[in-house]
Amino acid sequence: MAITDSLHREREESAEDVAEYVCPGERAAISPAVHLSRVARGYHKCRRCPHNPAIVDLNSGEAPVDQLAVDLPDDRDDRCTGLFRRDLGTAELELIAGRFAVQLHNRQEFPLASGGRTGQQPLPSVVVGYGDGPHDAEVALRLSATLRRYGCTTLSIGAVTASAMRFGVHHLDADGGVHASSGGLATGRIGVRLLDRDSFSESVESWQTSVSGLRTHEPITPTRRGGSTRSFDVTVPYSAAFLKHFRGTLGQGVAVECDSKLWLKNCRRVGDAVGLSITDPTTSGSKAFELVVDPEGERTAIHDELRNPVGSAELISLLSRDALREHPGSSIVLDWDLARKFRPLITSLGGDCVPSNSSPRSMAATIRDHRGLLGFDSTGRIWYRQDVPTADVLLVLAHLARILSRSREPLSKLLRREALLRHEPAEAMT
Structure with a gap:
């Protein structure tokens, strides 16, 4: 209770410093009380709000990327790799998937459905696949659960190769893809591959944004509307x-x-x-x-x-x-x-x-x-x-x-x- 009260006081103090709040994409201002209420409930537009205290500031006091234990993609390998459970544990995987979901939400404005209700806005779709390594399926399940918690619809295509994964993102017309694969890596290491809607690997700059806070584990706000999941066998059309x-x-x-x-x-x-x-x-x-x-x-x-x-x-x-x-x-x-x-x-x-x-x-x-x-x-x-x-x-x-x-x-x-x-x-x- 004391921790909750302290956090509430911090939010109230930060709210007093701002004259008015305008949610991203809206014109009318809202009161500090409405602002705090929306942040507490995980309002979907709070992911892009600069006044949200839970949003990670990527430019403040975080460990440089070159000091992280994970290896970023390069010309030979387009995966982010690290030792399973030590470099890429549950918290790190959730942070990578959560930030990737935020990027997918921010890359385009989703139009309001009929009636203009926020709850009817379409969610980004993400294809999730994995290789045949000993921990690949477990990593993919964790990534998929986090993506749904952050407001993405996941399309599971099961065990696929890297090329089949790229085909799946295009074939299913998804907004992105996540592929967990340890193929070709040393024992105990896993790799995570992120794909954009063009089935291209995410750039190194995008990965730097995704992993720059792995050592601080700073929180990002989930959405109040979780995504659904469904399965599709992509091997037949591939x-x-x-x-x-x-x-x-x-x-x-x-x-x-x-x-x-x-x-x-x-x-x-x-x-x-x-x-x-x-x-x-x-x-x-x-x-x-x-x-x-x-x-x-x-x-x-x-x-x-x-x-x-x-x-x-x-x-x-x-x-x-x-x-x-x-x-x-x-x-x-x-x-x-x-x-x-x-x-x-x-x-x-x-x-x-x-x-x-x-x-x-x-x-x-x-x-x-x-x-x-x-x-x-x-x-x-x-x-x-x-x-x-x-x-x-x-x-x-x-x-x-x-x-x-x-x-x-x-x-x-x-x-x-x-x-x-x-x-x-x-x-x-x-």
């Missing part, structure tokens, strides 16, 4: 979206090595539908080529049928030539490091080389804005233009299988031909 890329492929064996059972399951499902035999590299039998895929399913190293590594120059040349054969003059997006080396190659193939930063957000945005056919970055991702630009290795598998089916020649012979056309030795793709 797999169906890939089938068109396998048209014209002949039955052949492909060796795939990946630590993610989730991605392998989806790969085998698509392979069975198009007549490809997806096997383990250790099994006997002839294989057209071999893919070594990262746990997120977005980066790959490729080996030919002789298990020789495929060079980056030959791979860029082979895939770009195939894409430009049907769409001459189109854009091929390369990050700056690759663009400096391979711009003449793309130009000689009849394409327009468009440079970009190598972060997933920048690559996806550049492909969308320039209508690029595909893109390559130095981290090993190969991007294709879909409804949402994606770097799922399934697309690389589809296009390589189609090239081999059309040429009816082994991959090693095609790569040697590309090397002769370029008059340069191959470089191993990292």
Whole structure:
């Protein structure tokens, strides 16, 4: 009771310093008593009110981001990562989800429904998914519960890969997405990926806003109207979206090595539908080529049928030539490091080389804005233009299988031909 009285006195003292209050989006002023009442009840407009004492001031006395134990997204990984329960515990996850919900509310003004009642305003929708790590589902459940408490409708799509998550945000026309995935991280670490309504990863600046108060755990005000939740199986439309890329492929064996059972399951499902035999590299039998895929399913190293590594120059040349054969003059997006080396190659193939930063957000945005056919970055991702630009290795598998089916020649012979056309030795793709 004493704590409540003290907080009430602080709010009254702060209210005396303001002559009048005007709620965001309203014209008429309200009295200090109404202001305090709305703050206490969690009125939805109080999330954006500068006079709300519970709103976190991001510029006052907080620990610098570079001193936090969590790792912010970078060019190679678009997730915020940290040790589960130590760096990213319940309080930290709730703060990240709560601030993300506030950002979604603030990014657009939701129109009043018929009758003009506030309770009928639509709530932001957020797609929630998780990987196949030991703690991914638990983290996603905590994030989902917090999002609903802060006035968001959650759409659960279950265990999905990073690319399927981006597809889900676009397919369900959601306002954002939250993906919990520990794929490729050290034991005990988890990662949280935030997506905007364009299915692009949130920028580093947005993440700095989200995690700048993790060590202070300053509160943010929940809404008085909680969101609902529903489920949707996105794997069916996501797999169906890939089938068109396998048209014209002949039955052949492909060796795939990946630590993610989730991605392998989806790969085998698509392979069975198009007549490809997806096997383990250790099994006997002839294989057209071999893919070594990262746990997120977005980066790959490729080996030919002789298990020789495929060079980056030959791979860029082979895939770009195939894409430009049907769409001459189109854009091929390369990050700056690759663009400096391979711009003449793309130009000689009849394409327009468009440079970009190598972060997933920048690559996806550049492909969308320039209508690029595909893109390559130095981290090993190969991007294709879909409804949402994606770097799922399934697309690389589809296009390589189609090239081999059309040429009816082994991959090693095609790569040697590309090397002769370029008059340069191959470089191993990292």
